[in-house]
Amino acid sequence: MDIFVARQPIFDARRRVVGYELLYRDGSGATEAGEYDPTRMSSQVIVDAVLGLGLMSLASGRSVFLNFNREMLLSGVADVLDPDRVVIEVLETVEPDEEVVAACRALTERGFTLALDDFVYTPAWEPLLELAGVVKIDVLSAGEHLDELVERVRPFGVELLAEKVETAAVHRRCRELGFDYFQGFYYFRPETVRGKDLSAQTVAVIRLLNLIRDPRATEATILEAFRSDPGLSYKLLRMVNSAALGGRGVASLGHALRLLGRDPLYRWLSLLLISGRDVRSGERQELLRSAVLRGRMCELLGDVLRRGSRSRDVPQPDALFLVGLFSQLDVLLSVPMDDVLSQIHLAQDLRDALLARAGEAGVLLAAVEAYQRAEWQTARRLLDEVGVDADVLPDLYVDALAWAGNRLALYTEEEDDDAAVRSA
Numbered sequence: 001m002d003i004f005v006a007r008q009p010i011f012d013a014r015r016r017v018v019g020y021e022l023l024y025r026d027g028s029g030a031t032e033a034g035e036y037d038p039t040r041m042s043s044q045v046i047v048d049a050v051l052g053l054g055l056m057s058l059a060s061g062r063s064v065f066l067n068f069n070r071e072m073l074l075s076g077v078a079d080v081l082d083p084d085r086v087v088i089e090v091l092e093t094v095e096p097d098e099e100v101v102a103a104c105r106a107l108t109e110r111g112f113t114l115a116l117d118d119f120v121y122t123p124a125w126e127p128l129l130e131l132a133g134v135v136k137i138d139v140l141s142a143g144e145h146l147d148e149l150v151e152r153v154r155p156f157g158v159e160l161l162a163e164k165v166e167t168a169a170v171h172r173r174c175r176e177l178g179f180d181y182f183q184g185f186y187y188f189r190p191e192t193v194r195g196k197d198l199s200a201q202t203v204a205v206i207r208l209l210n211l212i213r214d215p216r217a218t219e220a221t222i223l224e225a226f227r228s229d230p231g232l233s234y235k236l237l238r239m240v241n242s243a244a245l246g247g248r249g250v251a252s253l254g255h256a257l258r259l260l261g262r263d264p265l266y267r268w269l270s271l272l273l274i275s276g277r278d279v280r281s282g283e284r285q286e287l288l289r290s291a292v293l294r295g296r297m298c299e300l301l302g303d304v305l306r307r308g309s310r311s312r313d314v315p316q317p318d319a320l321f322l323v324g325l326f327s328q329l330d331v332l333l334s335v336p337m338d339d340v341l342s343q344i345h346l347a348q349d350l351r352d353a354l355l356a357r358a359g360e361a362g363v364l365l366a367a368v369e370a371y372q373r374a375e376w377q378t379a380r381r382l383l384d385e386v387g388v389d390a391d392v393l394p395d396l397y398v399d400a401l402a403w404a405g406n407r408l409a410l411y412t413e414e415e416d417d418d419a420a421v422r423s424a
Contacts, residue, residue, distance in 0.1 A: 004024060004371075004374075004376045004393065005022060005397065006022075006023045006024075006371060006397065007020040007021065007022050007023065007059070007401075008020065008021050008023065008374075009183070010063075010181050010183045011183070011283060012180065012181055012182075013175065013180065015182075015282055016282035016283075017060075017285070018062060019063035019065060019087065020059050020063075020065065021064075021067075021183065022066055023067075059085070060405065063085060063086070063087050063113075064085055064086050064087065065115060066081070066086055066088060066089060067091055067117065068089060068090055068094075069093065070093075073090065073100055073103045073104065073107075078107055078110075078112065083107075083110055083112040083113075084111070087113045087114075088104075088112050088113070088114050089116075089117045089136070090104065090115065090116050090132075091117050092116075092118040092119065092120065096124050096125050096127060096128050100128075101127045101128060104131050105131055113133040114128070114134070115135070115136055116128060116129070116132050116135050116136060118137075118138045118141075119135045120149075121149060126156075129153060129156040133159060134158060134159045134160075134161050135153050135158045135161065137160065137163060137179075138163045138164050139163065139165060139170055139173075140164040140166065146177065150177050154178075159181065160177075160179045160180050161182070161183060162179045162181070162182050162184070163183050163184060165183065165186045166185055166186050167186055168186065187283055188286075188328070188331065198333065198335060198340075201229075201231065202333060204228075204229045204232060205269055205272055205273045206273065206343050208225050208232070208269055209269055209273065210344065210345045211225055212265060212269070213266065219258075222257060223257065226253050235272060236253065237256055270322060270325055271292070271325070271407065273329075274288060274291050274325060274326070274328070274329060274332050275288060284332075285408065287328060287331060287332055288332070288408055289401075290372065291324070291327065292403075292404035292407050292408060293324075293401055293403075293404040294325065294327050294328070294365065294368050295320075295323075295324035296324070296403045297324060297371075297400045298320040298323055298361070298364050299318075299320045299324070300396045300399065300400060301320070301364045302314060302315060302316075303317065304388050305364070305387065308388070315349070319347070319361065320361055323354060323361045323365050324365055327354060327365055327369070329341075338355060341354060341355070349361060363382050363383075363385055364383075364386065366382050367379045367382035367388075370382060371397065376390075379393060
């Protein structure tokens with residue numbers, strides 16, 4: 001059975017990632033959230049999703065929040081899970097009767113932390129409030145009643161997690177109310193500022209990207225551009241000498257450029273463009289991981305599309321990777337997308353994909369974005385438009401998430417080295 005799975009990060013008050021909520025459904029039930037009946041997800045499917053697909057290892061050593069319905073609470077499926085890594089998230093659809101309370105008490109005695117999902121207070125929930133460690137509140141739905149709900153649960157000594165935080169104003173309000181954790185699309189959509197200047201490093205990388213794409217630019221011109229920025233020269237040599245590229249012992253920029261070639265160099269500089277500064281920030285790491293994951297998934301979906309489409313041209317792998325990678329440039333650089341793209345030489349079909357999700361590249365990107373948001377049916381419909389079977393998505397997601405983590409680790413190491421040099 002195909003398991004559709006995605007994850008959403010959970011941040012603490014300092015915007016560090018403390019865990020992930022895993023969102024999952026079996027392929028047969030992969031419909032929009034409003035149409036989905038959680039009881040269709042059997043305990044065995046959860047075990048397959050978490051253990052069979054190896055998703056625990058993809059949580060980067062942090063806690064995993066797993067949704068549990070009544071069947072799962074009573075079935076003993078948690079026996080195969082690690083209480084030090086898994087938070088049992090009791091769905092709001094569960095009736096808190098004596099049987100459920102007894103099962104939850106047994107879980108806490110085994111060391112599990114309980115989280116109450118989409119919590120709305122009624123006296124019937126007080127026995128579970130006594131057992132819970134975390135209460136998740138849908139701040140979008142709570143609206144003007146949020147303050148009252150917080151005061152209701154505070155005496156139980158639970159930690160508060162704000163769900164569906166979608167604006168800076170809501171984030172600030174939740175901070176003021178004393179929420180401990182935060183989850184929502186806002187952390188992937190910080191406000192952009194029109195007219196904001198790009199940093200000197202960003203401008204330098206964009207200039208190099210344009211040079212590399214210019215067939216008239218000689219190797220000497222590209223090398224001179226690198227020499228004018230010692231920081232970029234150092235990073236290029238680090239890339240080439242990394243184990244992933246197998247180029248240890250490269251000491252000159254000219255050798256590095258000849259070893260890499262223009263296309264791989266363009267890809268690595270594109271990664272450098274989105275990484276910018278402060279890679280070690282938890283929120284920024286998640287944004288970077290999301291962008292790299294999108295690039296890899298678009299590239300892999302292109303391979304699938306290419307194998308089944310002999311009758312038409314399919315965008316090249318590097319182009320699809322770039323579309324996914326650049327899809328969050330506006331968020332990462334805090335500059336509107338059209339302002340950024342006005343400075344980068346990109347083919348018109350790639351611009352259309354990034355600005356309007358148009359063309360095959362745009363459709364693939366939109367499908368990947370929908371999958372990340374756990375909008376399974378939307379992802380399936382979009383892939384149907386271009387003739388790709390959506391059942392390939394779960395495996396591609398797992399592959400891309402691991403790939404993105406490996407690439408991001410390289411930049412984190414570079415940031416650590418740079419910080420050590422600056423403090424020496």
